[in-house]
Amino acid sequence: MSYPDYYIHGNPKLTSGQTLDRWFDTSPSIWVQRPPETWRVTPLRSPNIRRHSAPQFDASLICEFLVREGHKFQVKMSSFNVTNTPVFGFPTTSPTSQLFGVVSIRQINLPRSVELGFRYVF
Numbered sequence: 001m002s003y004p005d006y007y008i009h010g011n012p013k014l015t016s017g018q019t020l021d022r023w024f025d026t027s028p029s030i031w032v033q034r035p036p037e038t039w040r041v042t043p044l045r046s047p048n049i050r051r052h053s054a055p056q057f058d059a060s061l062i063c064e065f066l067v068r069e070g071h072k073f074q075v076k077m078s079s080f081n082v083t084n085t086p087v088f089g090f091p092t093t094s095p096t097s098q099l100f101g102v103v104s105i106r107q108i109n110l111p112r113s114v115e116l117g118f119r120y121v122f
Contacts, residue, residue, distance in 0.1 A: 008030060049093060074121065
């Protein structure tokens with residue numbers, strides 16, 4: 001496994017808001033190419049570069065109807081990711097990439113989905 005060949009000098013966290021096109025500071029003053037034949041003396045990762053995440057809200061609703069003694073009918077509705085909040089992938093952290101500092105707009109979590117179930121218990 002080859003490690004990235006650059007130093008992270010300073011804090012790449014943006015003072016203004018993050019966007020998908022600019023997730024962290026990509027200026028050459030922070031991302032410095034490591035000189036050849038030198039030891040790595042800085043960390044490989046920055047604690048300030050994180051993937052965006054959002055809580056996912058799931059809900060279920062169950063209704064039971066008594067048909068007669070010992071018999072009942074159930075209706076169940078389950079919804080996953082009720083708020084339909086997207087979670088995108090990791091930003092590109094390779095300084096040699098054309099997409100350095102950019103988050104792909106591919107959604108990595110599932111979109112909202114609803115299940116409906118019926119059950120007769122006897």
